[in-house]
Amino acid sequence: MEVDQPNAPxxxxxxxxxxxxxxxxAGADSTFTIPRRYSNLNFLNAGAQGTVVMADDSVTGERVAIKKMQQPxxxxxxxxxxxxxxxxxxxxxHPNIIRLLNAFTPDTSLQTFGExxxxxxLMTHNLHEVIHRLRLDHKTLSFFVYQSLCAIKHxxxxxxxxxxxxxxxxxxNDRCVLKVLDFGLARKKNVDTSMRMSDYVVTRYYRAPEVILGLPYSEKVDIWSVGCIFAEMINHTVLFPGKDRIDQWTKIYNVMGTPSDDFINQLGQSAAMYVRSLRRANPKPLSEIVPDSNFLPETENPRxxxxxxxxxxxxxxxxxxxxALNHPYVRLWFKDEEVNAPASENRYDQEIDFADKTLQEWKGLIFQEVQRYQSDHDIFNG
Incomplete structure (x- = not known):
């Protein structure tokens, strides 16, 4: 439901x-201050990072999603x-990464900047809803995995x-097109490969073992997450639903088995001692991780x-x-322009994650970027 507010100064x-x-x-209200081209707002979802509504865009004639960043x-x-x-x-x-159509702030100075x-x-559903409402055949499963891999490859x-x-x-969306969003935790790759995730707050269920155990990490943390999501699409339940960090590791250990000495030897002393103190576990067979009974009976079931x-x-x-992209299960969808799309321009400063900036300095940086975007785009007329 939307209610126009009186003019504000x-x-x-x-x-x-x-x-x-x-x-x-939540039973809470959120006020959107938006260009007049957007109307007929309807609540879509809300989370820690913001509130999202659907709206009509009178300039393009399309229905769009508008996210108000939550108290940034x-x-x-x-x-x-x-x-x-x-x-x-x-x-x-990239076709499998959510497309930004517009960005703006109603505030005209850094002093008043707050939104x-x-x-x-606009995409119809998130994958969580799809997983827990529908049983997917192999054609759809493999297409979703392929598109996820194309996104992270890019x-x-x-x-x-x-x-x-x-x-x-x-x-x-309803045509089974998949797109990845929310880059609030993304990091530069060449920084990440030599550092630990000391401030890493990704949802616990999809954390890679090297993150849980405090090792330096690489882009392969994203592959682990896709593997967890793939299993969840098949089983309709979270694969490793840990209650805390230790329980998360225990869930992984009980399914995937005792890691190799090569891996344990990379751990810090206390983590290595802990892992070695656990009873030896054999990995579960794949038929237990993704049981045949969880696949649709009328669809072909390759292992x-x-x-x-x-x-x-x-x-x-x-x-x-x-x-993963060359595995026969997903390679049937392979299109070179999707898999090997040219790299996007990336202006994200890798040093920014380590910069000791004040809140006001961060605010100034964001205001500068929004102003830059608005100077390059006609936010009112398209």
């Missing part, structure tokens, strides 16, 4: 209008995340690791060993994104 009422949106789940300047971490997401959304372009809006193509080629792949961060290869505990043994 802190935005241009000739170009913007205010609409109050009710979150029916309250804490340094949220401001840093908002800056990261804004830069990447405005620069990364950032992102307008994106991110990695463009120098970015997503780090937070999960079903709720993947959206699909999907792609799952096992994406879920190797040791990242050195885990499939690369290229290995």
């Amino acid at each position: 802190n935005f241009d009422v000739n170009r913007f209008h205010q609409v109050t949106i009710r979150d029916p789940i 300047f309250v804490m340094t971490m949220s401001a840093k995340r908002a800056y990261r997401e804004f830069i990447l959304l405005t620069t990364i372009k 950032v809006y992102l307008v994106m193509e 991110l990695h080629t463009s120098g970015v690791i997503h780090r937070d792949l999960k079903p709720s961060n993947i959206v699909v 999907v060993n792609l799952t096992a290869n994406m879920l190797k505990i040791n990242p050195d043994e885990r499939f690369s994104v290229e290995d």
Whole structure:
């Protein structure tokens, strides 16, 4: 439900209008201050990173999604995340990555700056909803996995690791087109390969073993996440639903078995002692990880060993994104222009993750980027 608000003095009422949106789940209101080209707003979803509505765009005639970033300047971490997401959304372009259509703020000065809006193509469902409502045949399963891999291949080629792949961060439409979104935790690849995820807050269920155990990490953390999502699409339940970090590792260990000495020897002393103290576990056969009974009976059922290869505990043994894309299960969809699309321009400064900036400095950086975008785009007339 939308309600137009009375004119307010802190935005241009000739170009913007205010609409109050009710979150029916939380019972909370959110005020959107948006260009007049957008109307008929309806609540779509809300989360820690923002509130998303559907809207009509009178300029393009399309229905779009508008995300209001949730209080991006309250804490340094949220401001840093908002800056990261804004830069990447405005620069990364691929058919399987959500497309930014517009971005704006109604605020005209840094002093009054408090709101950032992102307008994106509207997708019908997120993958979490699809997984828990539908049983998917192999054609659809393999197509979803292929598109996920195309997205992360492009991110990695463009120098970015997503780090937070999960079903709720993947959206699909009625034509089974899949797109990855939410880049608030993404990081530069050449930085990530030599560092640990000390501030890593990705959803626990999809965390790779090297993250849980405090090892340096590479882009293969994204492959682990895709493997977990693939198994979840088949089983309709989370593969490793850990209650905390230790329980998460225990769930992985009980299914995938005791890791090799090569992997354990890379761990810190206390982590290595802990892993060696556990009873020896044999890996479960693939038929237990993704049982035949969880596939649709009328669909052809090849033994999907792609799952096992994406879920190797040791990242050195885990499939690369290229290995996964060349697996027969997904290779049938292979299109060179999707798999090997040219890298996107990436203006994201790799040093920004380590910069000791104040909240006001982060706010200034975001304002500068929004202003840059608005100077290059006609946000009111397309």
